[in-house]
Amino acid sequence: MNLKNLGIGLLSIFFAVSCGKSEKKSGSNGALNKSHAEQVYVAPGEHDDYYAFISGGYSGNLLVYGLPSGRMFKEIPVFSQFPTSGYGYSEETKAMLNTSHGFIPWGDLHHPDISQTDGVTDGRWVFVNENNTPRIARVDLETFETVEVIEVPNSAGNHSSSFVTENTEYVVAGTRFSVPFPQQDISIKDYKGKFKGALSFIKVDQETGAMDINFQLMMPGFNYDLSHPGRGQSHGWFFFTTYNTEEASTLLEVNASQNDKDFIAAVNWKKIEEYVANGGGEMMPAEYAHNTYDHHTHVGKSEMKKEVRIVNPSDVPGAVFFLPTPKSPHGCDISPDGQYIVGNGKLSANLTVHSFPKMIKAIENESFDGEAYGIPILNFDETLAGVVENPGLGPLHTEFDDKGNAYTTFFITSEVVKWELGSWEIKDRKPTYYSVGHLTIPGGNSRKPDGKYMFAMNKITKDRYLPVGPELEHSAQLYDISGDKMELISDFPTHGEPHYAAAIKADKVAPNSRKIYRLDxxxxxxxxxxxxxxxxxxxxxxxxxxxxxxxxxxxxxxxxxxxxxxxxxxxxxxxxxxxxxxxxxxxxxxxxxxxxxxxxxxxxxxxxxxxxxxxxxxxxxxxxxxxxxxxxxxxxxxxxxxxxxxxxxxxx
Amino acid sequence: MKTASTIMIIGSALLLSLFIYPLWVVELEAPQYPDGLGMFIHLNGLQGFTEFDLQNIDGLNHYIGMQTLPKAHEMWEFSVFPIVVGGMAILGIIVGFLGFIGKISHNWFLYWLILMTVLGVLGMFDFNAWMTDYGSNLDPNAIIKVTEPDGTPFSYKPPLLGSRDILNFTAISYPGTGGIFLTIGMFLTFIAYLVGFKTNKK
CATH class of the missing domain: 2.60.40.420 (Cupredoxins -  blue copper proteins)
Structure with a gap:
């Protein structure tokens, strides 16, 4: 009886909202007409089609949303204390926030990535990274709780993280702020050569999900910004964008923007894995926490690890190459078939796309344009697949649909641009509100994207919602991408600052969700x-x-x-x-x-x-x-x- | 007579399904239990729809002072009923077999059915008496005490068959798969008697 009343109540609210909006339809900002309302309307008691795991940024937590409704279901505490449940306060969970620096009550959570099998999201775990005090966490999708946190030593600004390889063999964590290796008391001016950027390959146990750093690739002191795994034909490789190849240590906004081209680092992790399996690399002293939570004892434990395996890239010939890519590329995104590597040069007028087969050919032909710290630099023209001409300003991230299209966000021109792989032609563009960062298509960074919905996560909110003083939540927009043109169908606030989100079909996750913990x-x-x-x-x-x-x-x-x-x-x-x-x-x-x-x-x-x-x-x-x-x-x-x-x- | 005897054997053998399927089902519906809450009544004990349903029904019932649901060893019925039903099934099969080889007449089918009906009615009476006690013999210190408009205490007795609103719950009782097979089986034994009767007349 109550439920029925509630249903009628919600229905009438819904009609009131949609009527109100359609009266103002002349407004410019994506008017919500009735058919759009129907598309995102999930009737009371009905379930959404997708889970979206949206980063909470500086909240330190992970948010669970439903698509297409944009309703929030849960805030999962990961890197921050959460008095709501006692996470990080209770005797059992304090250990989860332990680090080599001691207990840290807060974290900056960036990039959720769902575990994969055969290049397809499988709904077992979500991996997330902490940017400030480098850590990777694993959230269990039976309980929707944080079950493991591993600190990443020799790293700082853990940003090109926490992306998984196509069978979840590894979750990868890269360094944005290169630091002296090993850490030492030296002048900041001694940056060049002394500072290093570690790329950490964290092995994931397929049965338990348990994480363990297999090796750290000790790269030159650039800023490793974002990364993604190869898939299909490029499985076995991992790609990282870099900026500050100038190796500046001050006023980076100017000094790290001088080189015409920075690099995408291509890492053949399978080759390095083999090298390590044969005893390659060197175990070096390190101090990093490994925290695990057990759902039987309901107790978290923190263990301090004492060493880590370091691999010098020049010791493994043929494993690491640089692909010159214009102007401080940010996002590094791989097409579903693994053929294309998109470098979103954020200061570039064009989008640069490399070809994986051409890269392999260039390596075989040794088409090198010199080297950096012993790492071969491939000839730009030899790896280039194509260029998307003048798509917009400030490209950041690209995701893909299942029809051969790519969708790139443009921060400065505040829009999402749809373009076609292969022809490099622009098909459509739609504004976002405002200054979009990441975007997400369910499965959009896997072999099988689900090209029905795309949502853009923005950095600036301004007037999108009722004003609530100077501090605002961010806004996200949901688009229907099933047709030729993208259609804005909904707008919803997100919590904290959403840096990326991972979405998955609900039926891969919902049936496994636990209802209770068994007392016995x-x-x-x-x-x-x-x-x-x-x-x-x-x-x-x-x-x-x-x-x-x-x-x-x-x-x-x-x-x-x-x-x-x-x-x-x-x-x-x-x-x-x-x-x-x-x-x-x-x-x-x-x-x-x-x-x-x-x-x-x-x-x-x-x-x-x-x-x-x-x-x-x-x-x-x-x-x-x-x-x-x-x-x-x-x-x-x-x-x-x-x-x-x-x-x-x-x-x- | 061979047809009648075969039907008699099948009809009485159907009673054995009660050792697999529940006799009766009591279902509780409330908005907070969208997946349903309830129990199956088997010959040898109660079973929740899900593992923790009985515990959760007891948890809810403590507010109104009801006794906890009986465990198998706490009620003599759960040890006697299987013997009675098993015995009657075997007896029916034997009667049918003897009819088949022509040792006894079809009248015995009817005697069996009368005995089974008497036992069944007694069983229903017993079950109803237990439910009456369960629904009205309440803890005097119950947290929630409800009275009828005339001042008599409200009874929480679930219905024997059909549905009844009990505070926020609707209780619905109906035969389980085993109960349905039992009914069909008893009906078949009556058919067996009729077929036997007709065959004899010729």
């Missing part, structure tokens, strides 16, 4: 399996509360014998085994976040009572009709009190 599989050391196991244990000034939750009470809910100066650990197990029945926990005066505990899960928070009295705690999640009654009291006595520890539930 809970191996948390402080878990209780039933209310009979609840207890309170004192160990000096530390008190462990083994507490349970079930609708609508905590057990125990009265505790006496806690003293000022104690450190109390609340280990709370949610005994529910019903879908979508979480319980929350918060304690007055707690210098910590709340906990949100899923059915079958155990989480731990701490409280250090600082004054005498009787203090309440309560359930923060409206769990049931008697949620308001889900509360308890703790008596705090003076430090020298001799009141015995006691706990109870339901004793008057």
């Amino acid at each position: 599989e809970n191996e948390h050391p402080y878990a209780v399996k039933n209310e009979g196991e609840t207890k309170v244990v004192r160990d000096g000034k530390t008190v462990h509360v083994y507490m349970s939750t079930i609708r609508s009470h905590f057990n125990p809910d009265n505790i006496e014998g806690i003293k000022v100066g104690d450190k109390v650990y609340f280990h709370i197990t949610n005994l529910e085994q019903d879908f979508d029945v979480p319980h929350g926990f918060a304690m007055i005066g707690q210098n910590n976040s709340e906990l949100l505990i899923m059915p079958g899960q155990t989480k731990t928070t701490t409280w250090e009572p600082d004054r005498v009295g009787v203090w309440p705690f309560y359930c923060t999640d409206f769990c049931s009709a008697l949620h308001q009654e889900m509360q308890g009291y703790i008596r705090v006595s003076p430090a020298d009190s001799d009141i015995e520890l006691s706990w109870s539930l339901g004793e008057e």
Whole structure:
């Protein structure tokens, strides 16, 4: 009955919106006519066709959206503390934010990429990179939680990351800000030659998804901006755009924009993998954290790794080449068949496209135009496939559809341009609002793109939504790309700053999504399996509360014998085994976040009572009709009190 | 008579399906349970639609002070019913076989059916009595106490057959696959009797 009312309510809102808009249809900004509204309208209770995993940028988190509706379903905490659930605050998850620099509460999440099998997205995991303190994380798509974070040593500005090879053999992380290698106390002016850019190839275990750095390719001190794997015919290669081949260390906006051409670095990782398998490279001291979360123990662990294998590119002849590419290329995008390598030269008037077969031929013919730090530079004309003439200003990123077309974003002219592979002809252009960065087509960087929708993620919002003061969320626009011309069909805000997104057909992911954690599989050391196991244990000034939750009470809910100066650990197990029945926990005066505990899960928070009295705690999640009654009291006595520890539930 | 006996054997053998399929189904519908919530009543115990349905029904029922759903060992019916149904099926097959080889008359088919019907009605009475107790014998300290307009306590008894609104839930009861096979089987034994009756007349 309520659902029905809600449905009618939403319907009438929808009609009100669409009517209002069609009256203003003369407006210039992509008027929303009824057929467009129908295209993005997902009726109440219906599901979207696609999941979109949109980067949260400086929020440090990953956002889950539905397409075509543009509705947000979840914010997955990855690199930032998240008091909503207790991620990064709870005893179990603090380890996930550990690094060689210690605990870091925040991160800058950039490029989500979905795991692939045979060059097609498979919906097992999403990999994301942290740009500031270089890390790669893996999000599990059964639980939609962060399950692994690995720090990347010898790197800074972890930006040309976290893209996967076509069978998820590797997730790759490149260095944007080259740094001295090994790190040392030298003058910044000594940049040239002393600074290096590490390209890290992180091996992914196909069973568990576990990550381990296989090798770091120690490249010249350029800025490795973005990257993508070869696929199909070019599988086994990885391509990285570079800028600042001038190797400037100051005023880069001028000094790194002088060379007429920078490079795309082509790396034959299969060759280097073989070299490493035969004992090549050198294990060097390093310090980097490897954090893992276990869904049976519900506990995260942090391990500090002590060495990493370094490979010098000149030691593996034939493995690394430079493709000259005009003017500080940003995006580095590979066509679905693996034939074309698009360099989005952001200061160039034209788009440069290299050909993989021509590159191989140029290598065989040794068509070199010199070398840089021992790495051969291929002749520009020998690798060039074609040029898209005057497409716009400030090209950043390209994705592909399933009909032989490419779609490139132009930051400065604020538009998406559709052009054809092979003929290099421009087919269409549509404005974005405003200054687009990345764009996403589901599967648009795989062998099998799904050419139905494309969405552009913008850097500037201005007047797109109701004003909310100076600080705005960013805007995204969704286009229907199934026809000859792109059609703007919807506009929705995104959270944080979306740098790239990965989208996938919902039926590859939805059936695997878990509803609960099984209590009989809970191996948390402080878990209780039933209310009979609840207890309170004192160990000096530390008190462990083994507490349970079930609708609508905590057990125990009265505790006496806690003293000022104690450190109390609340280990709370949610005994529910019903879908979508979480319980929350918060304690007055707690210098910590709340906990949100899923059915079958155990989480731990701490409280250090600082004054005498009787203090309440309560359930923060409206769990049931008697949620308001889900509360308890703790008596705090003076430090020298001799009141015995006691706990109870339901004793008057 | 051979046709009648064969139908008798098939009809009584159909009772054995109750060892695989549930006798009865009780389904609970509420907006918060879009996937449904409910239980299958088997001869030897209860089974939730999903693994945790029984636990979740108990969880909900604690608010209104209902007893928890019985485990197999907590009700004598769950050990006696399989013996009765199994015994009757074997008895029916034997009766059919004896009819087939001409040792007994078709009247025995009817005797079997009468006995089975009596046992079935007794079973229904027992089941109904249990549901009445389950739905009205409530914890006096129940969190939610509902009374009828005349002041008598509200009964949460699910219907024996059909649907009934119980607070936010609609409870729907109907025969399970096993229950349907049981009905068809008993109907077949009656057909067997009729066929036997006609054959004898000729």
